[in-house]
Amino acid sequence: MISPRRAGAFFASALFLLLAVAPGSAAAPGAAARLSGELDVRGLQALLAEQKGRVVLVNFWATWCVPCREEFPDLIRLQKDLGPRGLTIIGISTDFAGQAAAVEAFLSETRPNFRNYRKKAGGDDGAFIDTIDESWGGELPFSVLFAADGRKLRVLSGKRSYAQYRGEIAKALGRP
Amino acid sequence: MRTLKSLILAAGIMALARTASAAVEIGAAAPDFRLATLDGQSISLAEAAKSHKAVVVMFIATKCPYSNAYNDRMKALAASYGARGVLFVGINSNSTEPEDEARAHARAHGHSFPIAKDPGNKIADLYDARRTPEVFVVTPDGKLRYHGRIDDNSEDAAKVSSPDLKNALDALLTGKPVEHAETKAFGCTIKRA
Numbered sequence: 125m126i127s128p129r130r131a132g133a134f135f136a137s138a139l140f141l142l143l144a145v146a147p148g149s150a151a152a153p154g155a156a157a158r159l160s161g162e163l164d165v166r167g168l169q170a171l172l173a174e175q176k177g178r179v180v181l182v183n184f185w186a187t188w189c190v191p192c193r194e195e196f197p198d199l200i201r202l203q204k205d206l207g208p209r210g211l212t213i214i215g216i217s218t219d220f221a222g223q224a225a226a227v228e229a230f231l232s233e234t235r236p237n238f239r240n241y242r243k244k245a246g247g248d249d250g251a252f253i254d255t256i257d258e259s260w261g262g263e264l265p266f267s268v269l270f271a272a273d274g275r276k277l278r279v280l281s282g283k284r285s286y287a288q289y290r291g292e293i294a295k296a297l298g299r300p
Numbered sequence: 301m302r303t304l305k306s307l308i309l310a311a312g313i314m315a316l317a318r319t320a321s322a323a324v325e326i327g328a329a330a331p332d333f334r335l336a337t338l339d340g341q342s343i344s345l346a347e348a349a350k351s352h353k354a355v356v357v358m359f360i361a362t363k364c365p366y367s368n369a370y371n372d373r374m375k376a377l378a379a380s381y382g383a384r385g386v387l388f389v390g391i392n393s394n395s396t397e398p399e400d401e402a403r404a405h406a407r408a409h410g411h412s413f414p415i416a417k418d419p420g421n422k423i424a425d426l427y428d429a430r431r432t433p434e435v436f437v438v439t440p441d442g443k444l445r446y447h448g449r450i451d452d453n454s455e456d457a458a459k460v461s462s463p464d465l466k467n468a469l470d471a472l473l474t475g476k477p478v479e480h481a482e483t484k485a486f487g488c489t490i491k492r493a
Contacts, residue, residue, distance in 0.1 A: 188365055220365060220455050246459045248452040249486040261431055262366065262486040 156239045157231050159224070163216060163241040165255040171214060172270060178212045179296040180270040181289070184243075184256075186219045187226045189264040191283035196234055198286040202293065203238045209297050210272065215240035218264065271296055323428040326447065326481040330357075330438040331426045335391070335416035338403045343389060343414055349438045353385035354445070354472050356465065359424060360390045360415070361432035362397045362405040364488035366454045370433050371409040373450060373457055378413040381469055390415035393424035394432070395493040421492045434485035435465055437472065445472055448483030 163171070172180060183199055185192035203213045215238060217227045224242065231240055243252070253260045257279045260266055267280040269292055277296055280289070324330055332346040349355045358374060361367040378388035390413060392402045399417050406415050418424055427436055437446035446468035451460040468478045 186365070188363070220369065223365075245455045246453065248462065249454050250449070250452055250484050253484070253486055261484065261489075263431075263489040 156237065157235040159217070159227060159231065160239040160241050162244040164244040164247060165252055167241075167244070168214075168216070168256075172274060175212050175214075175270075176274055177272055178210045179272050179293060181211065181213045181293060182216060182256075182268045182270070183213060184216050184218055184264055184266040186217055186264055187223060187230050188219070192265040193230070195265060195283050195285075196236070198284075198289065199238070200234065200236050201286060202289055203236070206290070206293055206297065207237070211293055211297065213238035217242045218262075221245050269293065269296055324436070324444050324447070326444055326478075328444055329442050330436065330444040332442070333423050333426065335418065335423065337414040337416045338399065338406060339414070341414065343416060345389075345438060346442060348387050348389070349440050349442055352387040353440065354381075354387075354469060355438045356381075356386060356388045356469070357427075357436040357438065358388060358390050358450075359427075359429045359432050359434045359490060360392055361394050361488060361490075362392065362401050363394075364432045366487035367432040369454045370450055371411070374413075374433075375410055377450075377465065377469075378411075382413070384473055386469060386473070388413040391418050391423055391429075392416070393418035393421040393429065394491040395421065396491045419493075421490060424490050424492065430490060431485045431487035432490060433487055437465070437468055437478075439472060446478050446481050447485075448480075449485045454486060 161167075168182070172182075181199075181202070185196065187193070199213055199215070203211065215236065217240060219227050219242060221242075227240075227242060249262075253262060256266075257268060257276070259279060260281070263281060265283055267284070267289075268276060269278040269280065271277050278292055280292065330345065330349075332344065334342060334344040337343055345355060345357070356377075360374070374388065374390070382388065390406070390411065392415065402415060402417055423429075429436070433450055435446070435448065435450060436444060439445050446465065448464060450463075450465045451457075452462040452464065453460045464480055464483045468481065471478045
């Protein structure tokens with residue numbers, strides 16, 4: 125039997141978590157340290173629609189991709205520094221379903237302050253990548269920057285430094 | 301005069317750049333190559349093409365999860381189409397994957413088709429291959445007939461709805477034109493030297 129006090133604490137925690145990953149808001153530090161679910165192209169489009177009014181950087185990564193792992197801390201720093209100015213980062217792991225535990229372990233270790241999803245299995249690989257960007261051939265990391273009005277602004281293939289990402293995102297955010 | 305010289309130089313550089321990165325077009329002659337296979341043999345594409353109904357050149361990797369997702373499918377295709385006169389050849393162009401690693405990988409996955417390392421990624425450059433897995437199908441006349449992916453679902457073989465390589469081979473073996481001769485290969489970048 126759960127005591128009313130413990131039940132209250134549980135619901136408060138659940139509410140906090142729900143708010144922390146609610147659409148339109150950046151996740152609180154460490155609150156997105158787990159996969160937020162699986163995404164197909166439609167799911168990603170719905171997620172982007174929810175973020176209208178904010179500049180969005182969608183970053184595709186995988187646990188086996190060393191450059192992805194290397195740049196991940198910079199993405200966390202970018203979300204922290206530029207989130208208040210209107211940036212939302214969405215991470216999408218392209219790891220296969222069999223690697224879900226490795227994905228969770230990576231998120232638990234890095235404790236990102238933005239939501240991460242796994243690319244949903246099934247469907248046509250070609251259709252998925254062409255919807256994201258026709259120039260993409262699966263190389264990782266791969267990022268797509270969207271303007272606040274939802275327009276695709278830039279695709280960034282390969283690892284980028286904090287300064288390079290920041291420069292591109294700052295242009296999209298405009299002057300503070 | 302200086303402007304003219306600069307323009308000629310620039311045009312020359314652009315032409316060279318285009319040649320270096322030009323992909324082989326469907327129906328065009330597939331550039332020949334000769335490589336030493338992991339089992340110590342030598343393989344020439346032109347010779348192999350003449351003695352088979354088709355040769356499938358597959359750029360593969362040992363560490364790339366996308367390429368590895370196809371290990372069983374490559375093995376099955378090589379066996380079933382091998383019986384029908386098609387030769388599968390694996391090429392590992394990744395500078396990050398040494399020969400012993402490629403050999404151990406082939407052994408671990410039971411790949412009995414010939415596999416060769418591509419030192420200096422010369423063959424990958426010749427074909428402008430960018431990913432693993434990425435396949436090229438060459439017929440006895442030395443022409444490229446298919447280029448692209450193995451199928452449309454890297455993660456789950458049971459959910460494949462477009463077995464593109466199989467379709468291409470079936471068409472070629474029955475003397476029909478390949479309906480989708482060019483598809484987009486999806487996978488890891490070839491790690492060039």
